[in-house]
Amino acid sequence: MNLGKTIAAGLAPVVDLVYPPRCPLCGDAIARQNGLCTGCWSSLAIPGSPQCRSCSRPFGSDTASDAMTCAVCLAHPPNHSGIAAGTLYNDASRQLVLAFKHGGKIALAPMLAGLIAAQIADAEPDNLPLIIPVPLHRWRLWKRGYNQAALLGRELEKLGKGQLLHQGLARLHATPSLGGLGRSARQRALAGSIAVPKAMRKRIISRNIILVDDVMTSGATSDACVKALLKAGAETVTIACFARVLDEALDAAA
Incomplete structure (x- = not known):
């Protein structure tokens, strides 16, 4: 100790x-x-098996298996290498996210990260992935005082899930709040806003990445981050979040 x-x-x-x-x-x-x-x-709604082998979407059916691919991934194969979600987004996880993200309850980070870590496979000690938080624009970071994704990433590092790289991604310009926007509108708002800084590119080439955020809603923000990381030479990118919005999975579990 x-x-x-x-x-x-x-x-x-x-x-x-x-x-x-x-x-x-x-x-x-x-x-x-x-x-x-x-x-x-x-x-809390904890995702369970069987899950889609591409995106870890719970099937909610005993006849499915972990070797199957969901209809969403069949129609639109993802760029990422999987999604590790600690919980499905419901009233309980929403309250925790609001307290953590907007209520200043940063002491919740170890508990939230612990739930995420339970969904991430262990890596070889000599081949740990890089843990990269979804970035905030500097003005939003200044206003909030902390990046909640970075706090989760720090806890995941403590739990042995990888090596934290705080500034692996940068938000080049401020974007409007994405709440209430559809997927296409979110993608337009995020276009060109996220990139890998030049100083970070050598560290990212050929590395496996765990991209960390608190909530995954439409996937537009994580998609923009994944594309930037792969463009910079990352080998794989796995998305890790505390809460994932999947209403159909909640309905199946109810």
Whole structure:
């Protein structure tokens, strides 16, 4: 155990005394900081098998298998090498994302990243992928104070999932909020806005990449990032997110 972990472990009882652990969703008392109560854990929708072999979309059918490809990927083969989503987007994951992303609850990062890490296959220690967060434009970063994707990436690095490269991608100009826009409108808004900085290209060539974000909605932002990374010479790009919007998968699981 390193010094930082030793100090944190020693201070934990004091922190718990001053700030009794509470579930960030319902406020009930819990055993430790940065967790959820049993009821709220069960309200999260965790993707399960069988899944599409290309995009990890849950099939919601016992007759399917992990060797099958979903209709979406058959119609439009993806550029990425898979999607590792910690949860499917529902009311519970939405509340956690809002608290983490807009509510300043950055202490949620280890828990959210832990759910993502459970969906990422282990890599060989001598061939760890690069972990690259979806970038924020500098003005949005200045306004928010942190890049939530970078915080998740840092925790994934601590969990041994790869080597964090903070500035592997850059947002060249500000884009409008994508909320409420359709896929085509999102793609137009993002056109030419994301690229690999010249200083980062040598580090990305022939590397496997884990692209990290908090939420994957239409996939327009991640698509723009994947295209930029592959254009710069990346070998593969796997998308990792805490919550993935797949309403049909939620309906099948209900």
